Amino acid sequence: MSSSLHSRLVDAVGKPIVSGATPAGTVMLAEDIEREQGVSRSVVREAVRVLASMGLVESIKRVGIRVRPQSAWNAFDPTLIRWRIAGTGKGSQLRSLTELRASVEPMAAELAAKHCPAAMSDELMRVAAQMRTVGRAGDLEHFLELDIEFHRLVLHGSGNEMFAKLDEVIAAVLSGRTDLGLMPTHPHETALQWHVDVADAIQGGHPDLARQSMELIMRRTIAEVESAWTDTPRVFFA
Template sequence: MSSSLHNRVIDAVGTHIVDGHTPAGTVMLSEQIERAQGVSRSVVREAIRVLAAMGLVESVKRVGIRVRPQSGWNAFDPVLIRWRLAGAGRGAQLRSLTELRASVEPMAAELAAQHCPQAMSGELMTVAAQMRTVGRSGDLERFLALDIHFHRLVLHGSGNEMFAKLDEVIAAVLSGRTGLGLMPAHPHETALQWHVDVADAIQGGHPVRARESMELIMRRTIAEVEESWVHTARIFF
């Protein structure tokens, strides 16, 4: 099976569902997808299996492939997040993820200051220093990689396995924010300093300072991107 064909079908069907072009309740047939995408039955079958795991569709015997409502979607799937950030659901997705980060990351930083292994906290300090240098240079691609690594270390350093499992979700929103042009060409000096402050507090074992410094980062993040969702209605299931 061609991996590229498989991924193309997943993207084509998935993005149409996420953008609302194929609304909840719609019944699709494998034969229709085969003809529309020009692929074999086996490719469609595997693509539908992946989309079903994401909560987007369900196979109903003697009916077809039915699109599920948004309440059934796996909201933490990184691919689904990428689709929403690139489509009509951008504002709602950014808001949900940013609010999630603002709730989780300060606590993760506080826990990391209490429990983070020395080697990990030392690496965090190194990454924070590199972020400052790279941020000043304007290399957003390299800065993004460091930013993702920084926040992943904080989550994992908390010693909370559920926080750690959010690393790909947060990587997706950081990547999406950069890809959508919502990052300044040169990150603010104060934000760069706050990252250093978080790392220093974690390495020094200062939980309150670690939390407060991360809260400053999160509040700055909200201020920079909230314009993208200010007119977006909230979703209630």
């Protein structure tokens, strides 16, 4: 099976569900998808399996493939997050993820200052220093790679396996923020210093300072991206 063909079909069926073009309750037939997309039944089955794992669809015997409501979606799936950020749901998605980060990452930094292995904290310090150099140069593509690695190391350094599992989720929102042009061409000097401060506090075993410095980063992040969700209504699931 061609992985590109499979990915194309997942996108072709999944994106309209996430955008609302294919609304909840819609029933699709495998043979229709096969004919419309020009793919084999095995490719359809595998794509449906992936979409079902996201909570987007469910296969019902003798009925078809039914689209599920948003309340059933796996909100932490990185692919689903990327689709929402790139589509009409970007405001709501960015707000939810930014609020999640603001809640989790300061605690992760505090825990990392208590528990992070020396080799990991050394790497975090190296990445933070490199972020400052690359940020000053205005190389946003390389800066994004380093930023993702920085936050991944903090999450993993906490020693909390549930925090660590958020690394791909946070990578998705960092990438989306850059793709949407919500990152300054040259990251603020103070924000670059705060990343160094977080790394230094973790390396030096100062939990309170690590948490405080990460909270400053999160406040700056909210200030830079909140324009993306102005007037976007919140979603409440009964």
